[in-house]
Every structure is written in C-alpha cells, then in structure tokens.
Amino acid sequence: MHNEHDFLEEELGAVVRRLRATPASDPRARAAILARVRGRRPAPWRAALAMAWQPSIPFLAAASLAVVALGAGYAARVLVEPGRPGPSVLAVAEPSDLTLVPVVDDGRVPVQFVLSASAAGSVSLVGDFNGWGEAPAVLQDPTRSGVWEVTLLLSPGRHTYAFLVNDSIWTIDPRVATSADAEYGRPSSVVLVTK
C-alpha cells in the first residue's frame, strides 16, 4: 500500500514536470499579436482631447437616444416597404444598403442587420465584432411580421457575420456578399462599414 502511494506520488510528480515543459514560443505568433494591436490606441493628441472634454452623462444619453431613433427610423423606411416574406422559413428581404451615416464621434457607425425569417422563434447575430457569439446581439421582431432586426455600432472596416436562427441554425445574410474566408469552414456574410 505504501509502495503504491509512493509510486502514485512519483508518477504525479513526473506528470507535473512534463506539463511544466514550456512549448516553444512561435515568433510569428508573437508578431501576429503585435500586428493586431498596432494602432489600436488613440493617438496621444486624441487621448488628451478626450481627457480635456469629458461628455456629460445627459449628453451621452441624448446621443444614445439619437442613435436609437435614427436606427428605428431607418428600420421603418427599409422594412415596412418590402412585401411580406414568403412562406419559407428563411424568406429573403429586399436588398438594401447596410451603411448608415455616422452619428457618434468615436468613429463607430450604426449598422442595421435585418433577416426575414417568418417561422423563426429567435434570431441572434454573431460576428467578428462580438467574438462570434461571445455576446450575441439579439434581433427583435416588434411587429411580429417575421422581419427581425437589430442595429449595432461598428467600427469602420470589413466585418463578417452570420445569423443564428433558433440558437442552432447558422444562416448567412441573403442580401449581401458571402465571405471567402469562412469561419469554422462555414460561409459568413460580409459588411463593409464606411464613414
């Protein structure tokens, strides 16, 4: 019994020593990290400006309301006009321009995502901008018309995304281009956000 105990402690110690062996650090991986962070911080003059001008909470609230109002207005204009979705589970809405005018000063732009899915119980949005589902954006269908929408603030640039219907069905946006560099080997949709 004692020998068995000693044996197990020795074995466990050996496993820990082997686990402690540090893998070689790939210089290309380190370079990739540095490439990703390059330029992410605001320039010093912008940081100083931000420090000097701290917007008040009421101002932020008003700005947020403005964004929501603009998004809602846009949704009404784009979504009410197309005909009702067909009987299919994932019927296609009319093509529309996804880019809106910028109304916030941090460089992000409100972008509306729309999916016509008359039989869906829920629709969420996953993309590179939210960690592919780390914090999925939930689309709403306030009129119960089967047209789901959400408006997000995105940084200018190219973003890839997909809809998740009923938390399980990966669905690309039928209105826009499909990405060639598919995430997880599945197709995703592309939106180009411009200022």
Add this chain to the structure above:
Amino acid sequence: MEHLNDPDTIRRAKAGDERAFGSLVDQYHARCVRFAQQMLLSAEDAEEAVQDAFVRVYDALPRFDVTLRFEPWLFRILANRCRTMRVRRRRHDAMVVFSDSTPDIAVSAQGEDAARQELWLLLDALPVEQREAFLLHHVEGMGYEDMATVTGAGVSALKMRVKRACDVLRARMLEANRA
C-alpha cells in the same frame, strides 16, 4: 511563479508604448500558450485564445491598476478567453454536421508528439474547473490568492478542486498501472 521584475515595462505599456507591450508578449507568450493548450487540448484553439487575450490585455491596460500584480490579471483574461473558446467550439461542433475539424487530441495519437497527446488525454479526464485549478497551481505555480483572482472562485473551493484533480489523476495512473 515567474514574476515580472520590471514594473516600469508595465507602466510604459499602459501608457501606449508598443515596444514595452512587445516585451510583455515576449515574456509571457510561451507560458500563456502552455496554459491555453493544456486547457483547450488544441494547439490551434490555444493560439487563437492567446492572441485574443493579448489583444484584450492591450486594450484594457490603460485601466490596469499598476499597484496590482500583472500576472494574475493576464491569466484571468486568458482563462476567460479559454472558456469562451470552449463554448464556441461546443457550439461549432453542435452545428457543423459534416465536420473535418477534429480536435487535435483525437487525431494525432500516432503523430510525432505522442508524449504531449498522452498528457492531454490525462488532462482530458479532469472536469474543466479542476483542470484549470490544477494547472494554475501545479504547472503555473500560482498561490491560491492569485488563483482566486484568475478564476473568481474562493480559496477553499480552489483547494478542493486541486485535491480532486490530483485524486482523479492518481486513479487514472493506478488504473493504467494495473492494466
């Protein structure tokens, strides 16, 4: 546990000095990869988790309190990325019907790194929380207070997780020895 002896590097990185941040990456990258690989049991997922973690560290550094210890803070972000990666992988595995992306642990039993696979199979026997506590304590050499910072769990719970992990590993090794 290895400590960063140059708090000035952290201050400079916090102030936006990319060279200083590069020094932090150089210093911690290998250990982060080790931890992520042993948590995720996939070199590919680990690389992505580590990269994401360092980007988040860079973004969050301006808010980092330099009077606190850097390493537990870094590992907390990394551990969160590993958890997120596991969720994504589970979701991915659940959704992809015809998948050709089998986890590394399952495909390379005959590969060159058989020793690593053997270790990973052993780690795979541990529930994730126990594996995390075991690795932080026995491999990364962290004390329980720092582990509490990393995991958000209490010290007594962490001690129990480490003990249970050791028990599971001993049972596995005993089973293998008797076979």
